[in-house]
Amino acid sequence: MASLVFENKVKAWEKSRLEVRKYISDPQFAEQDGYFSEVEQMAFGGSFKKKELDERIMQLKPFARGIANKDPKLSGALNLFLSLCETLYGNGDFEAVARRLKLASDLLEIARDERARPSGGGNARRITEEDAARWDVLANGLWTKVRGYEKAVFDFLCVLFYVAEVRRDNPSANLRSLMLFANQISAKDAILAGEIQRFAGLADKYVKNGKMGEFRQSLRTRSTYLRLEELCRQIDLDIRKKEDERRRAEEREAKEREKTSAHRG
DSSP states (O other): OOOHHHHHHHHHHHHHHHHHHHHHTSGGGHHHHHHHHHHHHTSSOTTOOHHHHHHHHHHHHHHHHHTTTTOHHHHHHHHHHHHHHHHHTTOTTHHHHHHHTTOOHHHHHHHHHHHHSOOOSHHHHHHHHHHHHHHHHHHHHHHHHHTTOHHHHHHHHHHHHHHTTSOOOOOHHHHHHHHHHHHHHTTTOHHHHHHHHHHHHHHHHHHHHTOHHHHHHHHTTOHHHHHHHHHHHHHHHHHHHHHHHHHHHHHHHHHHHHHHHHHHO
16 A cells, blocks of 8 residues: 555645646647646556656756746746656556546546557557547547637537537638637636647647548547537537527518518508
8 A cells, every 4th residue: 555655746746747737838838748748648558668758857857947937836846747757657556546536537537548449550540549539538628618718619619520520611720710719818727728729739630631530530439539429419409409590580580570661661
């Protein structure tokens, strides 16, 4: 059984991870955000390799030092996070403690789905499946968050509908609009901005390279995607229902205007 000291390290790791995520999602840190996301994903992966972790730490530590004066909160949180990664990653108790303390649910879900997926298929397939895992988790959590932003919710749904094959219009313009929106809110809500950027970036990658079919195929093996697909269909039905109600209301108003004009005549 893990000691209290070990548990406190896991808690500190999660706290520093969320603190880093809050600040590193700023678009100016896009490259470092990518490295940080990779380190996050290594936490509970069955294929963890210390050499890969060391490489990412070597890329992130100079960045943390370089922004110490400009952004001390991000610098301090990132340094602590990286130090704890070196201590915790590869330890057999790490995942068990995180689950018991209900920490890092997003990373644990990705790790669970990765282990459930059959191996093989080459490096390109593995990358597509990992991208699908990240997109699926992001898409599943974003709907409730973007509903309050009229400026983003339409574009988000257009991308979601396209990937779930509910509507087939190419969403390139919606993806650009989502990226712009994320940039605009990054100072106010860096975490949401980062999630939108990663969601849009993963979708855009497969929209542009013509591999959306393979991306969808990877998504179809996931239980969360099935829920998303059903959500898309329900939202689509609701939208169509509202469109029909609006059209009927406009037709009624037009008829009333015609009657009024006829009486006046």
